[in-house]
Amino acid sequence: MKIYRKELENVTISILNDIKNNQQMINKLKNRMITHGMLSGEVIRIISNPEKIKDLSIGMLYLFIIQLHSVTEDELIHPNMLGLYNCEIKSKFLTKLSDKSQYIYLRVFEISAEVEVARDTDLFDLGLDDIEIILYSLRPLTTDASHVNGRIVTSYINWSLQHGYSKGNKNELSEKKVKWFDQFVYDKNLQLYFNDSTIRKIEDDCLNYQDMVIVRLLFEGVQGKSLSEIRNIQKGNMDFNTNTVQLKDENGNERTVKLSDRAISIIERAFQQETYIKKNGQMEEDDHMSDKTKLVENDYLIRSSLTKTTSYEKEVEKMVVYRRIQTIAKTLGIECLTAKNIVRSGMIYEGKLILEKKGILEKEDYQKICDKFAMPKQNWYPLKKFINEKTIAELYN
Template identity: 30%
Template sequence: MKLYNEDIKNKFLEIVNEKEVPQILSIFRRGAEVEKFLKKDLYDFNSNEILDYLTLLNRSTTSSLLSCWSHITKYIDWAIYQKITKGTTNLSRDLTIEDVKNCIDEGKKLYITANEFEGIIDTLVNHRDRAMFMLLFDGVQGHRCSEIRNLKKADVLKAKENGNILTVHDDKYGSREIKVSDKCLNECILSADENKYHNKNGASESSKGSMFTLADNEYVIRNKKTSTQKDLERSSFNVVVYTMRTVLAPEVNDYPFLNPTRINRSGVLYEGYKIYKEKGKLEKKDYEQIINKRSERYDDLSKKIYSIKQYVNEEEIKKYYAKELGIKDGIKMR
């Protein structure tokens, strides 16, 4: 996502320690939507708006959130010194540590909501990363993410002409068909056409290693170009591991609990939430609907439903989607 007041924020990034740039960029990117909505820069926020901003960052630890608060405070100090803010008082300095700690969720968190997922997507600069995450959320994964690693541009183009029905190939369990979103297919095409990959989500400390060329082949998710026969092969599972490690790291998004399976399950949880919001309950037929919609594999339907119920049930839906359901004093999570 484009930064709000990008020229000003880039000037600030020029004067900070190079090692701090990735985290500050993440802070600015995640808050850009709020700044746009309020029609003002972070340096003009009042105390409550700063706390809302900190909450939006979804930090899972006190140390991480305090670090974000420190960066925000320094940014406002800089803006005041440069005389580009409307005020002369840094309201971030009026906050207490306890105020800031209240912006952290306190419960155990394993999954993310649809809004949190969109927040992650908005911070990503590479189409390869965006496509990978969207495929997982929509239900494409497979053994060692082989459904994603085997996906070719031709498969995506075929799905565009076939009602978004995507044929995917699992190394262990064979092929299946699954319907995915327009956004997912469009991002897959952009990924397949992408030539350059921005290392560390566009915030690499080394200018030499800030970008690399992707292999020229037919796959949606591709390895780094090597000018060897390997350039014709599908990506290795290490590409998935690298993406998870960098994109979900504290300096970028701070979701250390997430992995491919939990992103996939977050998509299942979202399907359950939509049904629960409409009906106020989840019945056996609703679970069957979710399983069929996502083309979930199973040998025994009853066992499959039981498995999904462990993380898609009324309690979990109310816990994760309390805000969307209008539940006050919902369970906080971390």
């Protein structure tokens, strides 16, 4: 964070120097910061001497950057690059804490952002299942550290309820005993990410092409919010001659991507599949229940079983895809096989290819990976946490 903060400070100082003679922008910035709790004199001091930006707490720095962007519309300080969901609300919360605590809380918010973005929901309105995913993702090494994470999330939700940000009326975490948070302590032997050979092995161990195709598409960058790009694929979107597919997310945004020969082969077979094997072939014997089920007949790539849908001509619900991933993870005994980790594994693989070619990973390379995985290019910096030479070396020797 210190290196990242320094970069933010330098860009902010440069922009402040550029606008110092634009009185209209200066006045807008001053008024906006005053409404966020900064004294008029503090704003004037920073505008007069931009180096003073370095004296701000991280929460107030983020608030300053957000307001500076709203005034200047300078993309060098786009709020997305801060790596938080609902950055302004979280920054307001951070300013209520001590300087040291702000950095501790900030790490939690950086980790929670991925789930928040995927659900398009702030942490304070997430369900307990999603909060558990975040608490696991924080990877605490001790029970004390896990308890601290729990208190951080709990306090943020309580604050959001008090200030009317949350849509709910109670904090489920407040009802959990301290012992409940022990389950999130990180096991160092757990594998979070997978190399391409392991992903192929996982695919080969799937008895359903309907499941195999989900893993493959995630690894190759097809996702979208709530996995909408995968759920929306229909036969008419495919061009098997050029290995391309026309994708559409739940907001209607479209893009065309080129897939590998392996992906195309799996997609063809997934379209052809008519019967789904339950629990990846690990159903307990039962004379009254079949271990297979018929799939809905429509033009969508991913289809529900006939017994579990009321929508025969629509894309499947997102939970159908998430449940299938959970089933694969459970039946294959791979605890950390999640959509997020498959996607990140694919990103790491792309980083590996670039590193082999260039010998270095630069900003433009991370932005290229963002583009492939349908992420805003402004969000490139957080990728460095897991797409780096160390992680690549660990996965690919």
